[in-house]
Amino acid sequence: MLQSEIINSWQQKVDQALDHWLPAENIQPQHLHEAMRYSVLGDGKRIRPILVYATGQALEVPVDSLNGPACAVELIHAYSLIHDDLPAMDDDDLRRGRLTCHKAFDEATAILAGDALQALAFHVLAHDPGIQTSTENRLKMIEVLALSSGSRGMVGGQAIDLASVGKDLTLPELENMHIHKTGALIRASVKLGALACPEISDQQIEKLDQYAKCIGLAFQVWDDVLDIEGDTDVIGKPQGSDMERDKPTYPNLLGLDGAKQTAMELHGQAIENLQDFGEKADTLRWIADYIVSRNK
Secondary structure: OOHHHHHHHHHHHHHHHHHHHOOOOOOOOHHHHHHHHHHHOOOOOOHHHHHHHHHHHHOOOOHHHOHHHHHHHHHHHHHHHHHHOOOOOOOOOEEOOEEOHHHHOOHHHHHHHHHHHHHHHHHHHHHOOOOOOOHHHHHHHHHHHHHHHOOOOHHHHHHHHHHHOOOOOOHHHHHHHHHHHOHHHHHHHHHHHHHOOOOOOHHHHHHHHHHHHHHHHHHHHHHHHHHHHOOHHHHOOOOOHHHHOOOOOHHHHHHHHHHHHHHHHHHHHHHHOOHHHHHHHHHHHHHHHHHOOOOO
């Protein structure tokens, strides 16, 4: 099976899992549930769930044991996008090629939808019967997702980002921001896939975590490149929006060519950390390639 076919099958699996766990639109409160489903089931890349599946594949974990963790991490991601787009934060009108949640519904509903999706993610990890790892590993999954989502992870990164608008950051400061804001949830995705394996070793987790750290940074560097070179109709948000808000970016610090070179260096480091996993990690390698070649 081609990598693209494998990826498509996983996208379908996580979409089915998300549809299963999300409350139906006809269940009260209907307006809230409509907003939750609107935000999650739209046209997303599903990179984080795919990382869960690809990591499990590298460790020969049955795919049905990965649906719950893949679903949980996408719910957290969707919640973060809803809140990031709010007027009090990034104030965006478009997300994934259509109106943001607060524009399609209203600000209060968007805040509540994000809150509800965050809570649902942990419910899925706690209750999904398909997860076949040890009880200890299931608890570690909940811990990993909680830490990566909170003030020491994604939310902390967003706080640093908001405080950095209009400021000149050093390269280490910019990397620290993105290790938290974008990288934390990408690393969590890989760790969730790894913890779905009952017999995972500490050395394997460390190698996979280093891979995830590198692609997480590369993902953000390339996002900054696309903010300059991307097409609004393709990337799904206004081109140049980061520049317009005077946000610190890699091209601002390194120049456009320097940012592209940094992304490729991070890509190389990511691939290097997969050497011990052989052909079973080919999809993880494919994802690393995709991250630094995508157009959206």
